[in-house]
Amino acid sequence: MSLPSDHIRLLFGLKLRQLRIDRGLSVSELAQASGMAVSYISEIEKGRKYPKADKISALATAMNVDYDTLVSLKLSKKLEPISDLLRSKFLTEIPLELFGIDPSDLLELLAEAPAKVSAMIRTFMDIALSYNMSVERLYMTMLRSYQELHDNHFEDIEADADRFLAEFAPANAPVTEGLLTNLLKTRYNVTIQPFDPDTQPDLATLRSVYRPESRVLHLNRHMAPGQRAYVLAREVGFQYLNLKVRPYAYAFVEAESFEQVLNNYKASYFAGAILIRRERLIERLSELFARPTWNNDDFLNLIEECGSTPERFFYRLSNVLPKYFGIDQLFFYRFNNTAGENIFHLTKEMHLSRTQGPRGMVDEHYCRRWIALTILQELSFLQRHKQFDGAVCRAQLSTYADSRQQYLIVSVAYPHRTIEQENMSVSMCFVVNDALRSKMQFLNDPALSHRIVNEACERCGIFDCKERVSAPIVLQKRRQQEATKAAMSQLL
Numbered sequence: 001m002s003l004p005s006d007h008i009r010l011l012f013g014l015k016l017r018q019l020r021i022d023r024g025l026s027v028s029e030l031a032q033a034s035g036m037a038v039s040y041i042s043e044i045e046k047g048r049k050y051p052k053a054d055k056i057s058a059l060a061t062a063m064n065v066d067y068d069t070l071v072s073l074k075l076s077k078k079l080e081p082i083s084d085l086l087r088s089k090f091l092t093e094i095p096l097e098l099f100g101i102d103p104s105d106l107l108e109l110l111a112e113a114p115a116k117v118s119a120m121i122r123t124f125m126d127i128a129l130s131y132n133m134s135v136e137r138l139y140m141t142m143l144r145s146y147q148e149l150h151d152n153h154f155e156d157i158e159a160d161a162d163r164f165l166a167e168f169a170p171a172n173a174p175v176t177e178g179l180l181t182n183l184l185k186t187r188y189n190v191t192i193q194p195f196d197p198d199t200q201p202d203l204a205t206l207r208s209v210y211r212p213e214s215r216v217l218h219l220n221r222h223m224a225p226g227q228r229a230y231v232l233a234r235e236v237g238f239q240y241l242n243l244k245v246r247p248y249a250y251a252f253v254e255a256e257s258f259e260q261v262l263n264n265y266k267a268s269y270f271a272g273a274i275l276i277r278r279e280r281l282i283e284r285l286s287e288l289f290a291r292p293t294w295n296n297d298d299f300l301n302l303i304e305e306c307g308s309t310p311e312r313f314f315y316r317l318s319n320v321l322p323k324y325f326g327i328d329q330l331f332f333y334r335f336n337n338t339a340g341e342n343i344f345h346l347t348k349e350m351h352l353s354r355t356q357g358p359r360g361m362v363d364e365h366y367c368r369r370w371i372a373l374t375i376l377q378e379l380s381f382l383q384r385h386k387q388f389d390g391a392v393c394r395a396q397l398s399t400y401a402d403s404r405q406q407y408l409i410v411s412v413a414y415p416h417r418t419i420e421q422e423n424m425s426v427s428m429c430f431v432v433n434d435a436l437r438s439k440m441q442f443l444n445d446p447a448l449s450h451r452i453v454n455e456a457c458e459r460c461g462i463f464d465c466k467e468r469v470s471a472p473i474v475l476q477k478r479r480q481q482e483a484t485k486a487a488m489s490q491l492l
Contacts (some may be wrong), residue, residue: 010047011073017045018075019063033062136255143261144350151322151352157241157266158319161273164240174307175274177225180232184217188239194221207231207250210238226309233275237267269319276306276316282324285317289325294442296393299410303391310391310412311426318350318428325439328352329431335372339380339421342469344373347424364456364474368467371396371411371449372427379413379423389415397432397443397450401462406432408443 020030027045031038035058043049051059060070168183169175184190190210195218197204208231209218217235219228231250238246243263247255255261284302303313314332322328334348344366366373375394382388391414399406408430416424430436437443454460457470 009050012050013045013047015075019065023063030062034058139255139258139261142258143265147350148352151328152318153323154269157269158273160241161270164274177229177232180236183236189215191216192219194219196221210248226307229275230271230312233271234267237270241266241270243267272312272316276308278320281320289440291442293445294395294448300391300393310414314426314428322352326435327430327439331429334424334426335376336416336422336424337376339383339423364458365470366456367453368469369451369453371409372425375411375413376423376425395448397448398453401452401454408432
């Protein structure tokens with residue numbers, strides 16, 4: 001694998017610095033021995049300059065090493081993680097400037113403290129391996145950080161969506177499946193063909209597959225109308241925004257680069273923006289927030305009015321609430337559950353608030369008082385005993401027992417994969433503070449459900465909890481450590 005020139009300069013500089021230190025030479029001593037300026041040696045070691053052959057020969061002679069040893073890109077064992085990082089796709093594929101990082105600053109940091117940075121990189125690599133973190137998962141984690149950094153609002157994509165709507169759906173005309181299909185066929189020369197997951201079961205988990213060589217978009221025949229409209233809008237997004245580096249399946253089988261993941265997000269954002277117009281959404285949300293009482297059915301009706309799935313609707317909320325309502329202390333998460341079982345899988349999360357929530361817990365049992373979980377149990381009951389096949393919406397004020405922080409949680413549960421009896425709940429969670437109270441008048445509704453909750457059974461001190469499914473082992477261990485520290489402080 002060929003390396004960019006700036007990475008080769010950095011590797012050479014690290015190698016030179018390592019050899020110099022190993023031989024007990026200062027920069028000035030090496031400069032004197034090689035006949036070069038101190039400033040020039042410093043520039044080489046920082047990866048800013050790469051010397052010509054005669055200079056390399058002089059440096060090799062000054063340190064009593066072979067020319068070939070000095071120019072070799074192989075580093076010592078303690079600096080191998082830096083070499084691995086530079087040889088990986090990380091620095092070449094991830095646009096660091098998106099996160100406010102100048103790539104040259106990162107390279108200089110590597111050059112200034114290579115041993116410490118190497119140890120840090122080794123630690124992160126070991127953690128990733130310990131948790132079996134795939135490249136795809138790393139890319140998705142970085143994407144979530146990028147979304148959170150910008151409050152999940154991107155004005156440039158909103159502007160692209162506005163231009164699209166002005167051209168193809170003016171005067172608030174709806175963006176229909178027919179319009180999207182016609183655009184793909186006539187404007188972008190994309191042929192649409194359905195596939196049947198019953199006869200092609202290996203494709204059952206995919207909603208669509210795009211084949212660029214034939215310009216054919218294959219659609220899963222079993223998709224609901226709202227899902228199909230979104231997939232078509234997403235494909236229009238790839239074409240309209242001219243996003244060449246992209247995944248070809250929804251959901252994609254594997255991510256080959258961060259650019260691919262980022263462009264997938266841009267097309268998805270665009271799809272949400274043209275299907276759920278922000279002006280109309282802001283208007284309807286303002287009406288909803290001004291009401292003195294909360295109504296679950298009205299919220300479900302709003303989602304239906306937008307022609308959206310609950311998940312896409314909540315994601316669109318996260319685009320507009322921070323920007324247009326000043327509500328930026330929120331987080332979103334999605335749980336999957338097989339009907340009748342007491343096992344819940346967190347399958348998606350995004351935090352614009354760094355406070356409470358499910359993040360950071362591994363192999364623990366989420367609090368069974370969370371509305372996101374109880375609503376799945378309620379839906380399962382309705383399906384088994386009432387032949388119910390719709391969606392359920394519930395809102396709850398949740399106060400955490402430990403922090404006493406209060407949240408408004410709005411959750412919707414609905415069937416995800418009917419054949420497998422799998423349900424899904426999606427939840428938008430708002431930190432209850434003065435700003436939220438000023439926006440949402442229904443928070444004072446006495447009929448609004450309220451519960452004391454916690455993070456996980458393993459951390460919870462509510463010992464009379466009837467919903468507990470695991471002993472508070474993490475809490476007990478922490479209290480034992482605190483008792484041990486207190487006893488140690490009493491020793492003379």
